[in-house]
Amino acid sequence: MNESESLETTSTIDRSTLLKSELLSKIENREAVVGVIGLGYAGLPLLLRFVEKGFHTIGLDIDVKKTEALMKGQSYIKHIPAERIQRATALGLLQATDNFSKAKECDAILIAVPTPLNKNREPDMSYIVATCESIVSSVRRGQLIVLESTTYPGTTEEVMVPILEKSGLRVDKDFFVAFSPEREDPNRSDFTTETIPKVVGATSADGLLVAEKLYQQVIVRIVPVSSTRVAEATKLIENIFRSVNIALVNELKMTFMKMGIDIWEVIDAAKTKPFGYMPFYPGPGLGGHCIPIDPFYLTWKAREYGVTTKFIELAGEINTAMPEFVVQRAMEALNDVGKPLKGSRILILGLAYKANVDDDRESPSYHLMEMFQQRGAIVSYNDPYIPIIRPSREFSKYAGKKSVEVSDGFDLILISTAHDAYKDIDFEALSVPVIDTRNIVGKNGRFVYKA
Secondary structure: OOHHHHHHHHHHHHHHHHHHHHHHHHHHOOOOEEEEEOOOOOHHHHHHHHHHOOOEEEEEOOOHHHHHHHHOOOOOOOOOOHHHHHHHHHOOOEEEEOOHHHHHHOOEEEEOOOOOEOOOOOEOOHHHHHHHHHHHHHOOOOOEEEEOOOOOOOHHHHHHHHHHHHHOOOEOOOEEEEEOOOOOOOOOOOOOOOOOOEEEEEOOHHHHHHHHHHHHOOOOOEEEOOOHHHHHHHHHHHHHHHHHHHHHHHHHHHHHHHOOOOHHHHHHHHOOOOOOOOOOOOOOOOOOOOOOOHHHHHHHHHHHOOOOOHHHHHHHHHHHOHHHHHHHHHHHHHHHOOOOOOOOEEEEEOOOOOOOOOOOOOOHHHHHHHHHHHOOOEEEEEOOOOOEOOOOOOOHHHOOOEOOOOOOOOOEEEEOOOOHHHHHOOHHHHOOOEEEOOOOOOOOOOOEEEO
């Protein structure tokens, strides 16, 4: 190394250290401006946490309806009360906008945008790419940029960093980059954004230190890991674990059903063991933005290394086949009362993917609706949290369809979501076959079929 190269290296090191120190000071003194891109189920709770801890924040989203609602103190997510948003806006620390040039004002930018699969079940990076391209002109020295979207190992370094460096600045010399997977579980009362431990990995030791310091201001426990790849893989293993175990109980459900054994009773008995067992529950298919999608991120990336993830793919096959199993059970139930599926009026209870939320992303109810209609059935739905179906990419044809009342005007009722509201319904009084995929009805009644 010649003298000029040595001087340049020393200058770079000094600059990085100075930028780190300045950013740490801003964070500690609550002077850092925190931006959150993507104001959905993961981004909005995080944004509110920073406001509640005294940080000036800027929420960024391409959906103007969301940003306008926030500035009016309105909530568009059921489990986040409007009162909480109103308290945040009253503090004068919250700004929500679709103007992404505002990212330049942020000292820390947290990205929580969707990462769906395409039709070939391959990772769709378009939202991450578009977000990074929309802020690249706003990247400046001394910023921390964190990706929170669930994705395959390597995304932060292979996809995000090259785009951000089109700014002319260099990661870990001019700005810092980290990955910290969101771990939101909507409508939980035992864990919140604040109390769920936060995994953080970065592209450098300095970046990790800054990211840790930022999240420590709003979350009780930070779990640092050695790299962004480890942090990315952590989120995948969490959801693959769930996917595989749900597939197992779904397969056992079908097996035990042939034997005349109730899987729900078996699980209740098994979970009394205080060690070596964790209960998972069967259902009509997988829903939500994580479990139906995340495992396929790893299977796709593994092929790059010549690895076939047979176990994960088998679990995916079982889980994606569950709606078909439910439809077959419905045909059996209708046959028992002398009716064909074609022309039958079917009511699906629950459009949300889990109980007592308004989140219908990847919901198996949509697949059931489509399968029934393809077979000639007339399908309606009821969901107290989703009065009208919102536009979506995969099931746009159902946009505008409205929830109907539960009544005896149907030939079959199918319980797809375990909303508490359904536990008070007297299904026996309706005198029609009931397909119960969530053990809402409990013991089999005269017209109840487990599925």
